[in-house]
Amino acid sequence: MILKLLSEKERMYGYEMVQRVKEMSHEKILIKEGSLYPTLHALTKEGYLTTESALVNNRTRKYYSLTNKGKGLAAPAVDELVDFQQTLKLIFGSKPALS
Amino acid sequence: MILKLLSEKERMYGYEMVQRVKEMSHEKILIKEGSLYPTLHALTKEGYLTTESALVNNRTRKYYSLTNKGKGLAAPAVDELVDFQQTLKLIFGSKPALS
DNA sequence: CAATAATACATCATAATCCGATGTATGCAA
DNA sequence: TTGCATACATCGGATTATGATGTATTATTG
Numbered sequence: 001m002i003l004k005l006l007s008e009k010e011r012m013y014g015y016e017m018v019q020r021v022k023e024m025s026h027e028k029i030l031i032k033e034g035s036l037y038p039t040l041h042a043l044t045k046e047g048y049l050t051t052e053s054a055l056v057n058n059r060t061r062k063y064y065s066l067t068n069k070g071k072g073l074a075a076p077a078v079d080e081l082v083d084f085q086q087t088l089k090l091i092f093g094s095k096p097a098l099s
Numbered sequence: 100m101i102l103k104l105l106s107e108k109e110r111m112y113g114y115e116m117v118q119r120v121k122e123m124s125h126e127k128i129l130i131k132e133g134s135l136y137p138t139l140h141a142l143t144k145e146g147y148l149t150t151e152s153a154l155v156n157n158r159t160r161k162y163y164s165l166t167n168k169g170k171g172l173a174a175p176a177v178d179e180l181v182d183f184q185q186t187l188k189l190i191f192g193s194k195p196a197l198s
Numbered sequence: 199c200a201a202t203a204a205t206a207c208a209t210c211a212t213a214a215t216c217c218g219a220t221g222t223a224t225g226c227a228a
Numbered sequence: 229t230t231g232c233a234t235a236c237a238t239c240g241g242a243t244t245a246t247g248a249t250g251t252a253t254t255a256t257t258g
Binding site: 112132133136137140155158159160161 | 204205206207
């Protein structure tokens with residue numbers, strides 16, 4: 001999801017990602033800090049993301065962007081999830097439950 | 100998925116479930132024995148499934164069925180997955196990639 | 199006819215992943 | 229001044245998936 005978000009918006013910070021996913025998913029997917037920040041750090045360490053820090057309203061913000069390598073990771077990863085969603089639909093395709 | 104399968108067919112055995120999911124998912128989801136059997140045993144132990152063994156073609160088969168308790172688990176669990184699939188679609192909804 | 203694939207069960211150790219709890223700090227609203 | 233939102237971060241525990249491994253029979257195919 002991080003890769004998906006950053007494919008659609010060049011520069012985002014962690015907290016913003018949490019809000020964006022919450023909004024896009026109609027409050028259904030709530031990314032926790034305990035999941036987000038370690039993942040962001042790992043992706044950065046592996047060279048998929050770059051960061052720049054900023055101070056906004058006297059609060060620290062750390063912006064993340066995809067590197068070229070990151071774009072290379074994002075494209076197939078997003079495709080895979082699109083595919084997975086469609087596969088899930090094959091099995092849990094929403095036929096409304098008849099009483 | 101086990102619960103989904105058994106909601107649609109009263110009695111199934113492990114190997115059959117693997118084949119059915121493989122088929123329904125167009126070969127995309129391949130449940131491994133290392134995932135399936137421990138799960139089946141756990142669900143049985145917790146009273147969600149009952150088993151009956153049979154010998155077919157000189158090979159052992161263990162059929163599983165939902166108990167009433169299992170049906171109570173299956174209904175909301177399946178709903179949850181249907182819901183999840185739709186949520187995933189909100190985020191990874193397949194807009195075909197423009198070149 | 200011998201080797202391989204398919205059918206059918208099972209377990210275990212390793213790896214991956216998620217998240218609750220916890221901590222720090224500022225700004226804003228009640 | 230209490231609490232909520234913003235904003236970062238870490239760590240340990242719990243859950244889950246699966247590759248590897250094992251047993252055994254039947255069917256296929258070169």
